[in-house]
Amino acid sequence: MSVIALVSTVSALADQQSTAQPTALDSPLSADELKNAVSIDALTVPTPGEFFKAIEKGGKPNWTSEYRPPISINSTDRAQMALNLGTLIADGYIAVEAHDGQQVKNVGKDVLALAKKLSVSQSVLARGQSIAQFAENDAWEQLNEELEATQNEVKKALEENRDTDLITLVSIGGWIRGTEVITGLVLQNYNPEDAKLLRQPALVNYLKGKLAALPEKIQKDPLVQTVSRDLDSIQKMVSFSADHVPTVDEVKDLNIAASKITKEIGASE
């Protein structure tokens, strides 16, 4: 189905020069090219929305079943706030997928409150207003784009506030919550195609590498230490060969591990 999707798009470019035949005639990448390959959050870490789009291929999942109770946003620990921000942005995507305007607004409010505590609220304030407006108008596609833009805006503002270290934590929070949701949905209606989505060894490795590069002060944060340790076990669970299909029990183990981290991130101090 996906190949058909690609070919139809190529035909949309028919007025320009193009080759619409699949190809694999390129030379393999050299060792140097592999070694020097660029990894950047903006392209290397998939958004929760991208993760969620993949699971929708098998039918509309029951998104509301993956809601969670409101989390505490009273923490004064900046690392926890950044991790929480990531999980909340993922919650925003879930609400959008569920076409639940009120939930989008609730989550948006929490995102703004946390952003304010991290001193990035000025730049995301406008986004927050747009999110509320789009939710009011049931503009789901725009909401999806707005959420992604908000996530980038938060990261950009953190960078500008010289809080670049927290960007990694926002990405990790988002990915962990996304994994909890996807595994939860896979378990509700197990099928091999959906289970295969969980293979992401390089991504966890990348996130762990970013964690290891954080300043000592953040690395010593008890929550960051716990997340880092838990990511080790998660890495093993998502590091299976391309032809392996995770069993129900394997998906369950991953769901338990991701839920555990999400709860730790969302817990009161």
Next chain:
Amino acid sequence: MIRLILTALAVCLVMSYRCLADTDEQVATRSDVIDFAGAFQNDGFKIRDGNFFGKVSKDHSEVVAVNLYSGNAYWFTASTGQKVEKLKVSVFDDNGKPVSYLPYQSGTRAAAGFSPDASGLYYVKVALEEGQPATFCLIYSYK
């Protein structure tokens, strides 16, 4: 209140600095690649709000790591936004081996359409086959 105003001013100043920091070349390439990807958007592809700027010459290409999901379809699009060159975008698996993808080439613009069978790490290479060294912008779309 004063603190809030000062913070707002600081953010505005930093934001303007950031805009100035983008070169005209980067602004042009980004604008062109988004225009190019619009064709995919019309076909239901969503453009990811993220990009990578790099420099290519005949003897230097750039490789970017991406993590993809099986079941999704992707278009990786790049543009130099200037001159008449032959840009190329290609896709490789996690071992650096070429995979089967749909190539598209049109002077300063190039794209690769790819639907992964397995989720995980892939590499996207942007190379210049003909022309002068140039700055390019790479983005991707998915559905």
